[in-house]
Amino acid sequence: MTTTQQSHDQELAQIRENTPVCPVTPPHGVPTWLVTRYDHARAVLVDPRISKDMHSAMSAYQALFGDSSMALDDNMIFSDGPKHTRLRRLVAKAFTPRRVEALRPRTQQITDQLLDAIGPYAPVNLVEAFTFPLPITVICELLGVPADMRADFQRWSTTVAGTVYDDDSVRLQQAAEEQMHHQLVELVALKRKEPGDDLLTDLIAARDDGDRLSEAELVSMTWLLLFAGHETTARLLGNAIHALLTHPDQLRRLVAEPHLIGTAVEEFIRFDGPAENATFRVATEDIPLADAVIEKGSLVQIVLATANRDPRHFDRPEDLDIGRTDNHHLGMGHGIHYCLGASLARMEAEIAIGTLFRRFPHLTLAGEVPRLGPENPAFRGVSALPVLLHART
Numbered sequence: 001m002t003t004t005q006q007s008h009d010q011e012l013a014q015i016r017e018n019t020p021v022c023p024v025t026p027p028h029g030v031p032t033w034l035v036t037r038y039d040h041a042r043a044v045l046v047d048p049r050i051s052k053d054m055h056s057a058m059s060a061y062q063a064l065f066g067d068s069s070m071a072l073d074d075n076m077i078f079s080d081g082p083k084h085t086r087l088r089r090l091v092a093k094a095f096t097p098r099r100v101e102a103l104r105p106r107t108q109q110i111t112d113q114l115l116d117a118i119g120p121y122a123p124v125n126l127v128e129a130f131t132f133p134l135p136i137t138v139i140c141e142l143l144g145v146p147a148d149m150r151a152d153f154q155r156w157s158t159t160v161a162g163t164v165y166d167d168d169s170v171r172l173q174q175a176a177e178e179q180m181h182h183q184l185v186e187l188v189a190l191k192r193k194e195p196g197d198d199l200l201t202d203l204i205a206a207r208d209d210g211d212r213l214s215e216a217e218l219v220s221m222t223w224l225l226l227f228a229g230h231e232t233t234a235r236l237l238g239n240a241i242h243a244l245l246t247h248p249d250q251l252r253r254l255v256a257e258p259h260l261i262g263t264a265v266e267e268f269i270r271f272d273g274p275a276e277n278a279t280f281r282v283a284t285e286d287i288p289l290a291d292a293v294i295e296k297g298s299l300v301q302i303v304l305a306t307a308n309r310d311p312r313h314f315d316r317p318e319d320l321d322i323g324r325t326d327n328h329h330l331g332m333g334h335g336i337h338y339c340l341g342a343s344l345a346r347m348e349a350e351i352a353i354g355t356l357f358r359r360f361p362h363l364t365l366a367g368e369v370p371r372l373g374p375e376n377p378a379f380r381g382v383s384a385l386p387v388l389l390h391a392r393t
C-alpha cells in the first residue's frame with residue numbers, strides 16, 4: 001500500500017479512536033459528520049432518521065453532485081421507502097439469484113479468454129487487461145448492452161466517478177452524463193423494439209401488482225446497474241490481487257487451499273473494499289450519537305473502510321486472513337440498501353481471483369502500484385497493477 005494511502009488510513013483510524021463521530025467541512029461546503037466505528041456505522045445504516053432521498057435533501061444533493069446527475073440518480077440508491085421498496089421489488093423480479101447463477105459458466109469463459117489474451121512473459125497492467133474488462137463485459141451482457149455501446153459507457157462512467165470539485169471536471173462530467181442519458185434512452189427504446197434474453201428486456205416487462213417501471217425509472221435503473229455493477233467489482237479485483245501479492249503467506253495458502261476462495265473474497269472486501277464510504281445520506285433531525293449530535297440537514301458519511309477495521313469488532317483487524325470466519329463486514333452496506341449485486345460481485349470475484357492464481361501461481365508485481373487519489377472520492381483502490389504472469393520466484 002502506498003504511503004499516501006497509509007497516512008490517509010491512519011488519519012481515519014485516529015479519528016475512529018479519538019472522535020468517532022467527527023464533524024468536517026469538505027470542499028463542497030455542506031457540513032458533514034464522519035461515522036467511523038463499526039457499531040455506529042451499522043446503526044446509522046438502518047436509522048430511519050437518516051435519509052437517502054435526494055428530493056427531500058435537494059440542496060445538500062446539489063452541492064454534492066450538481067444539477068446534471070439528477071435524471072440518472074433518481075433511482076433506488078437515492079430514495080427512502082416506500083419509493084425504494086417499490087423500485088427494489090420491481091428490479092428483484094428480473095434480477096433473480098437464478099439469473100446470476102446462470103452467468104457462472106459465461107463468467108468463467110470471459111475470465112479464461114481475457115487471461116489467454118495476455119502475453120505471459122511481458123509485463124501487463126491487469127487493471128486494463130483483466131480487472132475492468134471482466135465486470136464490464138459481464139454487466140453489459142447481463143443487461144443486454146450491445147457490444148458497440150460498451151466502450152462509450154465505460155468512458156463516461158469513469159468520468160462521472162471522478163471528482164466534482166473543479167470546474168473542468170464538472171464540465172466533463174456534465175457532458176458525460178448528458179451523453180450517457182441520451183444513449184440510455186436509445187438503449188431502452190431499442191430493447192422495446194427488439195426484446196432480447198436479457199435483464200433490461202425483463203425490467204421493461206417487470207410488473208408488481210399492475211405497477212411497472214416508467215421510462216425515466218428504467219433509464220436511471222439501467223445506469224445504476226451499469227455503474228454500480230462494474231466500477232466496484234473492478235476495484236475489488238484489483239485490490240484483492242494486490243493484497244495477495246503483498247501478503248505472500250496468504251497467497252501461498254490460497255494456492256494450497258483453493259476452497260478458501262469464499263472466505264477470501266469476504267476478507268478482501270473487509271480488508272480493502274472498493275467503497276470507502278457508504279453513499280449519500282442526510283440527517284432529517286438532530287441525532288445524538290456517541291459524544292456528538294449530528295445536526296439536522298448535515299450529510300452523514302459512513303466510513304465503511306474504517307468501520308471494517310474497528311478493533312472493537314474484528315480480531316486482528318489490520319491482518320489479512322483469507323480464512324477469517326464470522327466476517328460481518330459492512331463493505332457491501334447493511335439494511336434496506338444492502339448491495340443488490342452482492343451475489344453477482346461475489347461470483348465474479350471468486351472466479352476471477354481463483355482462476356488467476358490457479359493458472360498463474362507465480363504471478364509477481366512488475367512495478368510501482370499507484371492508488372486512486374482524492375480526485376476519485378467514490379472509490380478506493382489500485383489504479384494500475386503491473387504484473388508478470390509467469391515470473392518464477
Ligand code: HEM
Nearest residue numbers: 076077228229232233236278279332333337339340341345
Ligand atoms: C465488490 C463489489 C461491490 C461492492 C463492494 C458494492 C458495495 C455496495 C454498497 C456499500 C452499497 C450500499 C450503499 C449505501 O447503503 O450507501 C451497495 C448498494 C448497491 N449496489 Fe453494490 N457493490 C458491489 C457490486 C455491485 C454489483 C455487481 C451491482 C449490480 C449489478 C451492484 C448494485 C448495487 C445497487 C443497485 C445498490 C443500491 C441498492 C439499494 O439502494 O437498495 N453492486 N453496493
